[in-house]
Amino acid sequence: MAMESVLSQLGSIIAGLMFVWAIFRQYFPQDLRNHIEKYSQRLVNFVYPYIQIKFNEFTGERLKRSEAYLAIETYLSSNSSMQAKRFTADVVENRQSLALTMDDHEEVADVFEGVKLWWSSGKTTTKGPSFSFYPVTDEKRYYTLTFHKRQRELIIGPYLKHVLKEGKAINVKNRLRKLYTNSGSKWSHVVFEHPATFQTLAMEPEKKKEIIDDLVTFSNAEEFYAQIGRAWKRGYLLYGPPGTGKSTMIAAMANLLGYDLYDLELTAVKDNTELRKLLIETSSKSIIVIEDIDCSVDLTGQRKNKMEKEEKEEKDPVRKLAKEETESKNSKVTLSGLLNFIDGLWSACGGERIIVFTTNHVDKLDPALIRRGRMDKHIKLSYCSFEAFKVLAKNYLKLESHHLFAKISGLLEETEMTPADVAENLMPKTSPGNAETCLESLIGALEKAKEEAQIKAEEEEKRVVSLVPKEEKEQDIIANEQSRTKKLSTEEPEGQSSAKVAPAGA
Numbered sequence: 364m365a366m367e368s369v370l371s372q373l374g375s376i377i378a379g380l381m382f383v384w385a386i387f388r389q390y391f392p393q394d395l396r397n398h399i400e401k402y403s404q405r406l407v408n409f410v411y412p413y414i415q416i417k418f419n420e421f422t423g424e425r426l427k428r429s430e431a432y433l434a435i436e437t438y439l440s441s442n443s444s445m446q447a448k449r450f451t452a453d454v455v456e457n458r459q460s461l462a463l464t465m466d467d468h469e470e471v472a473d474v475f476e477g478v479k480l481w482w483s484s485g486k487t488t489t490k491g492p493s494f495s496f497y498p499v500t501d502e503k504r505y506y507t508l509t510f511h512k513r514q515r516e517l518i519i520g521p522y523l524k525h526v527l528k529e530g531k532a533i534n535v536k537n538r539l540r541k542l543y544t545n546s547g548s549k550w551s552h553v554v555f556e557h558p559a560t561f562q563t564l565a566m567e568p569e570k571k572k573e574i575i576d577d578l579v580t581f582s583n584a585e586e587f588y589a590q591i592g593r594a595w596k597r598g599y600l601l602y603g604p605p606g607t608g609k610s611t612m613i614a615a616m617a618n619l620l621g622y623d624l625y626d627l628e629l630t631a632v633k634d635n636t637e638l639r640k641l642l643i644e645t646s647s648k649s650i651i652v653i654e655d656i657d658c659s660v661d662l663t664g665q666r667k668n669k670m671e672k673e674e675k676e677e678k679d680p681v682r683k684l685a686k687e688e689t690e691s692k693n694s695k696v697t698l699s700g701l702l703n704f705i706d707g708l709w710s711a712c713g714g715e716r717i718i719v720f721t722t723n724h725v726d727k728l729d730p731a732l733i734r735r736g737r738m739d740k741h742i743k744l745s746y747c748s749f750e751a752f753k754v755l756a757k758n759y760l761k762l763e764s765h766h767l768f769a770k771i772s773g774l775l776e777e778t779e780m781t782p783a784d785v786a787e788n789l790m791p792k793t794s795p796g797n798a799e800t801c802l803e804s805l806i807g808a809l810e811k812a813k814e815e816a817q818i819k820a821e822e823e824e825k826r827v828v829s830l831v832p833k834e835e836k837e838q839d840i841i842a843n844e845q846s847r848t849k850k851l852s853t854e855e856p857e858g859q860s861s862a863k864v865a866p867a868g869a
């Protein structure tokens with residue numbers, strides 16, 4: 364504290380001297396003035412070895428709030444606010460929590476690599492024209508950073524970079540994230556408040572960890588991507604049956620990284636030009652999602668061929684016109700348009716984007732679309748394993764173990780049930796819920812699913828047998844007969860065997 368008071372006293376003495384000099388300098392000849400200014404500056408540097416940097420809240424002609432100011436404000440709120448004695452409190456946008464920021468004319472100290480420095484908050488007030496009916500007062504806030512001139516390089520370089528980076532990161536984490544959807548070529552958004560997290564996602568722990576590590580590594584890899592000359596983006600393909608958690612995982616991804624979500628409805632996009640426009644409008648730190656990619660666009664060329672064939676067959680001119688009209692209303696986004704979207708130049712602007720495709724039928728997708736480099740990571744979401752069930756049991760029933768777990772583990776190995784169905788069975792049916800009842804309900808459902816699967820398998824077998832052509836059946840009978848007689852011939856004496864080996868169909 365002694366340092367701060369000495370600093371402020373020196374500051375006020377020097378400010379006073381400067382003020383006196385500003386008034387009287389005009390009465391001195393130019394040469395003398397230059398000399399006085401030169402030596403007084405040296406004196407100031409000698410007596411006052413500190414440097415000050417001022418960060419104004421508003422910058423530029425358009426009076427935009429300065430990004431640096433906002434980052435510093437957040438940095439100081441989270442790092443040094445405990446030292447300040449007066450705060451300004453405000454509710455964080457649409458949330459229940461309070462944000463505390465240093466009040467005007469407060470001072471806090473910070474230490475970076477063993478070097479001490481000081482931040483103070485200030486405010487200048489200017490009054491509007493006094494003859495106005497409602498005189499307007501204009502307040503301009505700023506932060507001042509003071510440090511010893513010996514530390515100039517450390518503070519102006521690494522320290523300020525650290526403050527801005529940390530402040531921005533906290534701002535990104537705390538901001539309200541948005542869920543954008545497109546109708547045609549326009550994005551509209553709502554606040555994104557999906558509660559899914561990786562913690563609540565039912566999945567094998569190692570697989571989950573691998574995905575989290577991959578995402579976190581990507582989000583911290585700005586310099587690496589610049590160094591290897593690649594746009595800072597990553598593609599994920601999530602595939603698996605319905606109800607295995609693809610959409611839930613996307614929400615968990617957005618919550619983990621604090622990114623916005625762009626849910627792109629491709630069927631509403633008129634053509635490739637519109638697609639490009641939409642994509643250029645997306646911001647960085649975002650996940651662009653195309654759900655059910657196999658249903659969204661003609662990816663294999665098959666649909667086109669089919670339509671061409673139908674068109675040839677259509678003779679009636681009125682019906683042909685109507686058909687053409689409906690076709691023109693359909694999306695004309697093509698596979699090549701989509702490929703351009705993934706690795707086109709647009710993706711380099713702004714960076715930090717994740718692209719996610721989901722599908723229930725990975726085999727239907729064109730290999731060009733999902734090759735590495737476009738969809739870098741392929742994640743299969745599958746039926747509920749015992750490990751995944753344990754996550755659900757912990758989330759839904761607060762159970763880590765139970766004597767019924769062994770039975771459930773066996774049944775899950777024999778039956779395919781999606782996490783969505785397992786979760787539904789674990790939902791409490793009464794209030795307060797009873798964990799054992801839920802587990803029993805799940806066992807009942809698993810046993811039923813197992814029985815149904817068995818019946819289905821038997822029916823399928825019968826159907827396949829009934830489809831086998833008559834000739835093949837006869838050949839099977841001959842083959843069976845031959846192998847039977849051959850077997851007998853090896854067991855019986857040589858003389859008798861030759862009579863029995865005559866082909867049945869001969």
Ligand SMILES: Nc1ncnc2c1ncn2[C@@H]1O[C@H](COP(=O)(O)OP(=O)(O)OP(=O)(O)O)[C@@H](O)[C@H]1O
Binds near residue numbers: 566608610786
């Ligand atoms: N792995 C999972 N972990 C936790 N909950 C899950 C999981 N999978 C499904 N669920 C639950 O089931 C519901 C449906 O899951 P979700 O919408 O993520 O499935 P999906 O794979 O996207 O299905 P679709 O292919 O039909 O879009 C979710 O609301 C969630 O509660």
Ligand SMILES: [Mg+2]
Binds near residue numbers: 721
């Ligand atoms: Mg889904």
